[in-house]
Amino acid sequence: MSAPDFLRLDLPALVAAMLACGTCGLLGSFLLLRRDSLLGDALSHAVLPGIIAGFALTGARSGLPMLAGALAAALAATVLITVVRRAARIESGAATGAVFTTFFAGGLVLMEVSGARSVDLDLDCVLFGQLETVVWLEAQGWSSLLDPAALAHLPRQLHLLAGVAAAVVLIVALLWRPLHLLCFDPDYAAALGLPARRLEMALNLMVAAAAVAAFEAVGSILVVAMLVCPAAALRLLTDDYRVQVLGGAALGAGLGVAGYALAGPLPAAAGLTLSLNAAGAIGTLGGIVVAAAALLRPRAAAGRREEPAIA
Amino acid sequence: MTLGYNTLVVLAGCALLGLAAGTVGAFALLRGRALVADAVGHAALPGVVLAALIVATLGHDPRDLPPLLAGAAIAGIAGVLSVQALARTRRIREDAAIAIVLSAFYAAGVALLSYVQTLPDAAQAGLTKFILGQAAAMRAEDAFWAAAVAMLALLLCLLLFQRLRAACFDPDFARVLGLRTARTDLALLGLIVTVTVAGLQAVGLVLIVALLVLPAATARLLTFRLPRLLLLSAMVGAVCGAAGAAASAIDPDLPTGAAVVLVGAACFTLALLFSPDRGLVAEALRSANRRLAMAQDHFLRAAWEAQEAAGAGPGTAGDRWTPIAAIAAARGWGEGRAWRLARWLALRDLVALSERQVHLTPRGAAAARRAVRAHRAVEHHLLALGAADTAGADRLADLVEHGLTPEVATRLLPEPSALPASPHALGGRP
Numbered sequence: 001m002s003a004p005d006f007l008r009l010d011l012p013a014l015v016a017a018m019l020a021c022g023t024c025g026l027l028g029s030f031l032l033l034r035r036d037s038l039l040g041d042a043l044s045h046a047v048l049p050g051i052i053a054g055f056a057l058t059g060a061r062s063g064l065p066m067l068a069g070a071l072a073a074a075l076a077a078t079v080l081i082t083v084v085r086r087a088a089r090i091e092s093g094a095a096t097g098a099v100f101t102t103f104f105a106g107g108l109v110l111m112e113v114s115g116a117r118s119v120d121l122d123l124d125c126v127l128f129g130q131l132e133t134v135v136w137l138e139a140q141g142w143s144s145l146l147d148p149a150a151l152a153h154l155p156r157q158l159h160l161l162a163g164v165a166a167a168v169v170l171i172v173a174l175l176w177r178p179l180h181l182l183c184f185d186p187d188y189a190a191a192l193g194l195p196a197r198r199l200e201m202a203l204n205l206m207v208a209a210a211a212v213a214a215f216e217a218v219g220s221i222l223v224v225a226m227l228v229c230p231a232a233a234l235r236l237l238t239d240d241y242r243v244q245v246l247g248g249a250a251l252g253a254g255l256g257v258a259g260y261a262l263a264g265p266l267p268a269a270a271g272l273t274l275s276l277n278a279a280g281a282i283g284t285l286g287g288i289v290v291a292a293a294a295l296l297r298p299r300a301a302a303g304r305r306e307e308p309a310i311a
Numbered sequence: 312m313t314l315g316y317n318t319l320v321v322l323a324g325c326a327l328l329g330l331a332a333g334t335v336g337a338f339a340l341l342r343g344r345a346l347v348a349d350a351v352g353h354a355a356l357p358g359v360v361l362a363a364l365i366v367a368t369l370g371h372d373p374r375d376l377p378p379l380l381a382g383a384a385i386a387g388i389a390g391v392l393s394v395q396a397l398a399r400t401r402r403i404r405e406d407a408a409i410a411i412v413l414s415a416f417y418a419a420g421v422a423l424l425s426y427v428q429t430l431p432d433a434a435q436a437g438l439t440k441f442i443l444g445q446a447a448a449m450r451a452e453d454a455f456w457a458a459a460v461a462m463l464a465l466l467l468c469l470l471l472f473q474r475l476r477a478a479c480f481d482p483d484f485a486r487v488l489g490l491r492t493a494r495t496d497l498a499l500l501g502l503i504v505t506v507t508v509a510g511l512q513a514v515g516l517v518l519i520v521a522l523l524v525l526p527a528a529t530a531r532l533l534t535f536r537l538p539r540l541l542l543l544s545a546m547v548g549a550v551c552g553a554a555g556a557a558a559s560a561i562d563p564d565l566p567t568g569a570a571v572v573l574v575g576a577a578c579f580t581l582a583l584l585f586s587p588d589r590g591l592v593a594e595a596l597r598s599a600n601r602r603l604a605m606a607q608d609h610f611l612r613a614a615w616e617a618q619e620a621a622g623a624g625p626g627t628a629g630d631r632w633t634p635i636a637a638i639a640a641a642r643g644w645g646e647g648r649a650w651r652l653a654r655w656l657a658l659r660d661l662v663a664l665s666e667r668q669v670h671l672t673p674r675g676a677a678a679a680r681r682a683v684r685a686h687r688a689v690e691h692h693l694l695a696l697g698a699a700d701t702a703g704a705d706r707l708a709d710l711v712e713h714g715l716t717p718e719v720a721t722r723l724l725p726e727p728s729a730l731p732a733s734p735h736a737l738g739g740r741p
Contacts, residue, residue, distance in 0.1 A: 037407035038346070041414075087583055087591055088532050093406060094345040094524050098579060101521035105572035108443065112565055123566075127442055127517075128421050221353070221517070222421070225414035232403050232411055263422070277425035283418020290411050291393075294400055 012136045017256035019161040020214035021226045023168050025252020027207050028231035029245045033183035040227035042100035044211040046077035048107030056114040074208030129219030129279030157216050164213040168206050218279040229286030233293040259285045317451050318560050324454030325513050325556035326549045331461035333548025334468050335502045336523030337541050341479035349520035351387040351507045353413035356420025358386025376456045387504045443566035444515030446559035460509035464502050515568035525575030532582040532589050551575040610652045611679035613638040620737040632668040685715040688723035701735045
C-alpha cells in the first residue's frame with residue numbers, strides 16, 4: 001500500500017481506534033475497581049437519546065451539541081437509576097437494566113421520529129460502529145502530516161476523540177490520589193473529607209464523554225467491550241493500582257490498533273480478501289484477551305488469598 | 312394496518328412471548344439474575360450468524376427459524392457458562408463478567424456478520440433484524456415457533472413453581488428441606504435462555520432483557536404476594552409484547568424492541584408513580600398527611616396553652632379567644648402559615664374563627680387536650696430519665712408525641728388522670 005493511501009484510509013482509523021479504546025481502557029479500571037462495570041454498559045446505551053437530540057436540535061453532526069446532549073442524558077440516567085433502585089427497592093442491576101434499555105429504546109424511536117436516521121446518523125453506526133468511514137481525503141503523502149492546510153481537514157471524529165482523550169488524561173492525572181482512595185476505601189475517603197459524590201459524578205461524566213466520542217468510531221455496544229475487557233484482563237493479572245490503571249489504557253489502545261489491523265489491512269497485506277468489521281474485531285480481541293488472562297493468570301497468587309487487596 | 316391472518320398470529324405470538332417472559336422475569340428478578348438475560352441476548356448474535364452460515368452452506372433456506380434459534384440457544388448457553396467461569400475467578404464480579412461476555416460475544420457476532428455479508432449468496436438476509444427486532448417481518452410459522460418455545464418455558468415455570476419459590480425467598484430453608492438450590496438456579500438460567508431465544512426475532516437481542524426486567528419490576532411495585540406478582544408480571548409482559556407487535560405492524564420501520572421497551576417503561580413509570588403502597592405519589596401524600604397532622608397537633612396545643620397561660624381554660628368562665636398571631640409566635644411560625652392552618656381547622660370544626668382570633672370548639676378542645684397530654688407525657692418522661700433539659704425535652708417531645716396513643720400517654724404521666732402542668736413557661740419559644 002502506498003503512503004498516501006495509508007494516510008488517507010488507515011492512519012485516521014487507526015488513530016481513532018487507539019484514542020477511543022485507550023480512553024475507555026483508562027476509565028474502565030476505575031469502574032471495575034469500584035464494582036460499577038454495569039454503569040459503563042448503562043451509560044454507553046443511555047447516551048443515545050442525548051446524541052440524537054443534540055443532533056436533531058442543531059441539525060448538524062457536529063461534536064459539541066451531541067456531546068452536551070449525551071452528558072445530559074448520562075446524568076439523567078444515573079439519577080434515574082438511583083431513584084428507581086430506592087423507590088422500587090430492586091437490586092441495582094435490575095434498576096440499571098430497566099433504565100438503560102428505556103433510554104436506548106427512546107433513542108431509537110427518537111431517531112426514527114426526528115428523521116435523523118435517514119440523513120446522517122444511521123442505525124448501523126450505533127450498532128456496528130463506523131471506524132472505516134474515518135478517512136482523511138486531503139492527505140497527499142507523508143509531508144501532509146506537517147502541512148497545516150491538510151491537517152485542518154482531519155476528520156471531525158478525530159478532533160472530538162483527541163479532545164476527550166486529553167481531557168480525561170488530564171483529569172485522571174489531577175485526581176490520581178483521590179480516585180485511588182475512592183476505588184479502594186470510599187469510607188476512608190469520605191472520612192478524609194473528600195467529596196466522594198462529586199468524584200463519582202466526575203467519573204461518570206468522563207465515562208459518558210468517552211462513550212460519546214468512541215460511539216461513532218466503535219458503536220454504542222462495543223464501547224462496553226473497551227470499558228470492561230482491558231480493565232478485567234489487568235485485574236486478573238495484577239494487584240498494583242498503577243499497573244492496573246495505566247496498563248488498562250495501554251492495553252485498550254493496543255487492542256484498538258491490533259483489532260483494526262487484523263480486520264482489514266493485515267489480511268489485505270497477506271493477499272487475503274478477508275475484510276471484517278473493525279469494531280467487531282476489536283471487541284472480539286478484547287474478549288479473547290480476558291479469556292487468556294483468566295486461563296494464564298498466576299495460579300499460586302490466585303490460591304493464596306481469596307480477594308487480595310490492591311496496594 | 313391490515314388485520315390479516317399473519318398479523319393476528321404474530322400479535323398473539325408476541326403476547327404469549329411477553330406472558331412467558333414476564334413470568335420467568337419475575338423469578339429472575341427475585342433471584343437477582345435479571346441481567347443474565349442481557350448477556351444471553353447479546354451472546355446469541357454469533358450463534359445466529361453461524362447457524363445461518365452453516366444452513367446456507369448446506370443448501371437450505373437460511374431464513375428457517377429453528378436452526379437459527381438453536382444456534383442462538385447454544386451461543387446463549389456458552390455465554391452463561393462464560394459468565395459463571397469468569398465470576399469463579401473471584402477477581403471479576405458477576406456484573407463485570409456479564410458486561411465482558413455480552414460485549415465480546417456481540418463483537419464476535421458483528422465481525423462474523425460483516426464476513427457473511429461479503430459472501431455472494433443471501434445467507435445474511437434478515438439477520439440484522441435479530442438485533443433490534445422486527446415483528447412485522449415475522450411469518451406466521453415464526454410466530455408459532457416463538458410461541459411454542461415461550462409456552463414451554465411457561466410450563467416449566469409452573470412445574471418448578473415450588474422449587475423456584477423456595478430458591479427465591481429462602482435459599483437456606485430450601486437447602487434444609489433438601490432442595491438443591493444450585494440445580495434450581497441452573498433450571499432458572501435455562502428458562503432465561505429459553506425465553507430470551509424465543510424473543511430474539513420479535514424484540515431483538517439488544518433489548519430483550521427489558522422484556523424480562525420491566526414487567527417484573529412493575530409487578531414488584533404493585534404487590535408483595537408471589538402468585539399475584541407472577542400474574543401481574545405475566546400480564547404486563549403480554550401487553551408489552553402485543554403492543555410492540557402492533558406498533559411494528561403500523562410502522563414496519565420502527566424497531567419492535569424499542570416499542571416493546573417503551574410500553575414496558577410506561578407501565579413501570581405508572582406503577583412507580585401511582586402504586587398504592589410503594590408509589591412515589593402515595594408516598595408523597597402520606598408524608599404530606601403526616602406533616603399536616605403534626606402541624607394540626609401543634610396548633611391545637613398552642614391554642615390550649617395560650618388559654619392556660621392566661622389562667623383560663625376552655626369551658627371555664629375566663630374562656631377567651633386567642634389571636635392567631637400569638638399562636639404563630641408560640642410555634643415560631645409565619646402568620647400566613649398559622650392563618651392557613653386556622654382556616655383548615657375551622658373547616659374541620661375544631662376551632663371557631665373570628666377576626667383573626669381562634670377559639671377551640673368542644674371537639675377541638677378534646678383533641679387539644681389529647682395533644683397536650685401526649686406532649687407533656689413525653690416531656691415528663693424525658694425529664695424523669697434525665698435524658699434532656701427542659702428546652703430539649705420540649706423540642707424532642709414535639710418530634711415524637713404524634714404517634715402516642717392516649718393510653719400510652721397516661722402510663723407515662725406521673726398523675727395519670729389529671730393534666731400535669733407544663734415543665735416550662737408557656738407562650739413564646741425560648
